Amino acid sequence: MERTVFLVDMQAFYASVEKVKQPHLMNKPVIVAGDPKQRSGIVLAACPLAKQEGVKTAEPIWQARRKCPTLEIITPHMELYLTLSLEITKILEYFSDLVEVYSVDEQFIDVTGSLHLFGSKQAIAQAIRDEIFDAIGVEARVGIGPNKALAKMACDQFAKKNKTGIAELNQSNIKALLWPLPVDALFGVGHRMNTHLVKMGLHTVGNLACYPVDWLKKRWGINGEVLWRLANGIDPSPVVPKTHQTQKAIGHHMTLPHDYQREADIKVVLRELSEEVARRVRRQDYLGMTVSVNLQSHRFGSKEGFNRQLALTEPTQLSSKIYQAAVILFSRHWEGYPVRGIGLTLSKLVPKSTQQLSLFDEPQAEEDLSRIMDLLKERYGLTAIMKASSLLDAGQAKARANKIGGHSR
Template sequence: MTVGERVIFLIDCQSFYASVEKAARPELKETPVAIGDPERPSGIILAACPLAKGRGVTTAERVFQARRKCPELVVIRPRMRMYIKLSLFITKIYEAYTDQVEPFSIDEQFLDVTGTLHKYGTAEELARNIQNRVLVSTGVWTRVGIGPTKILAKTATDNFAKKREGGVFRLGYDNLEQELWPLPIHQMYMVAGRMTRHFMRMGIQTIGDLARLELGDFKRRMRYEMGKQSDIKAEYYWQVARGIDPSAVKAGIRPGKHKSISHGKTLRASLYRKLEDIEVVLLELVVEVCRRARKYGVMGQVIFVGAAETDGERGNSFGRQITLPQPTSLTHEVAEVAQELFRRHWSGLPVGHLTIALDQLTADDTYQLTLFDNRPKLYAMERTIDQIKDRYGSDAILRASSLYEAGVARERAGQIGGHFI
């Protein structure tokens, strides 16, 4: 590292969910393991250990497909509460080395070790020290990307550390051109399939092809390919290719002011063809959005409804919103508007995804009284229901419609982040 540069780590837990389960079951050490629902062949694989990946098992494929590739595969139901607990424990380990620890996801965290590195030697020595401590404490192997910026640390992890036996790699401005720039453009951070195709049409095949362009020239190419509104996106990708990232590591998870509250659900489209079935889930999403709004002490004046439709051959999606005369977080008021929005814009195809959101949030400590509704009484009733759910679980009180076969609220009550706890 150059004198004056920051030293930032991005530490990734290898196959985190699967690693946690294998550490808890030593008898599975030499067995290919994947995380999913073993009772649902059509469910997806959430994570796979290196042994399973070596036999062709991939994340997000169906359980039955994974078992075809690897008949000896052991599929374990996810335990999200345990994974969250272990993730927080690992954060505590990192905080023993520096107070600048920023969670990036459940299995990835940024560390700024600039101020404490002198206690441990080189950056690589410190990385190996942390790896060993996490492994001994949890049974989880970690990979460490090292860089002077967060984007270079992240890139070092994803493109290099994960592929090296020791799991440590440093990517700085001194080896950027040699190590990063020869890689194909699709391996650059935040470049997916559609963006790759745009770059290919512009003649940009490697990360270096982009990085060597002058910013003005790249912006002109982006405008020609993607329109006048692409300047901000062009500057972002140009900076990523050169490892430029002024953002600092921010300690902890800092809850900011809520700008929007939303809730979505992916559905089996083949089961949600009828309006009455779709509206059951729609209402359940509204219930959760309004409950969270009341928890945060806010109301929304804009209601958004989004849906993705498909019958296997045709596909359609829409997102529509409407502004209310006054903000609200009362379930029946939001549900009435959300259902009307959906009915108005639904094409009739089976629905594979639904989203509800409340926008333009304001504090709920004051609200407009009406002649026909006793709003203080309605809010008091809803908050009483919220308290019962907080104490006894989300399924302690359910709307009768959730007892229909189309309802998903009972199943989700036993999950965290859509997965069983």
């Protein structure tokens, strides 16, 4: 039996929530954006009226204002958005127990076993849209497919652009609908991969789908085969509920308020990221084996920057071990360019109960101290106890302590 998978996406989620919250904004062009005084002063979400004026997500506020002088600019309320996202999950779970949260405003739902209860695919999709609008006041778009990849592309490329808010991609129509699209319309093709594919003469999804898979594998290994499969509408991955509760990696990314150029300043942020990642790893009682550092240049689109990882000799949840590995990666790969964004991730997570004790290292004292610091932060706030380096001008921990994802609650 062929599966029926939906990707349910909220239209301009943050901006739509703000319009529901403040009805006087309903017929005005609205964007939700970070602090204009900081580097985070970019558009996080733009309502359809703002998009009609050419405003785009991720562009600077000044640029958006130039396009639409009448813009209403709202600071984000991340706690509210996360709460409503959970409410949407509960609505979807009425239609199926197979709901997978993909992001704060996108969720997969497998309704294969629910068709006999609710009717046709189109009927269920419309019922979902109606329930979300009645409960939250936000328009949803639904992509339908026999797998997650086609459902995602049906939503992004078609449901978001038609009046019904519903679209379907399957094996009977991908050649007519999906293959003529530019190759970067394919799920998983980012800016750099798009550049490589176009240089190979693969300008459309169809070009990629018809390219010899062995040649793609020879160049990119398993990733080359995955791209070929996606272009041909092949994706066996299941819809897995509660994936956010069984994490494979824990990371934190920070967009800096200005370009950092000094090695010492960047290391201050790396230390703060190590502290935050370690705290979250301990809270979930994990250990991690691989540290990854992502550095972004101040120039978007350039080749400056890196994303590298380092395997540890043994799994850890200590910030000191994470920071040591991060500094090694930074020292090896940073080439002196100004830095705009820094990310740090601990991956290959395992439950702490599986930890093997070392004959030569005794981490217990540091672990005990770390847990005491965690308790202090939980009770009195993240700024209750900090590394002294966070009080330097380069430190960001204090400024970000009361934010979610770098934005106001």
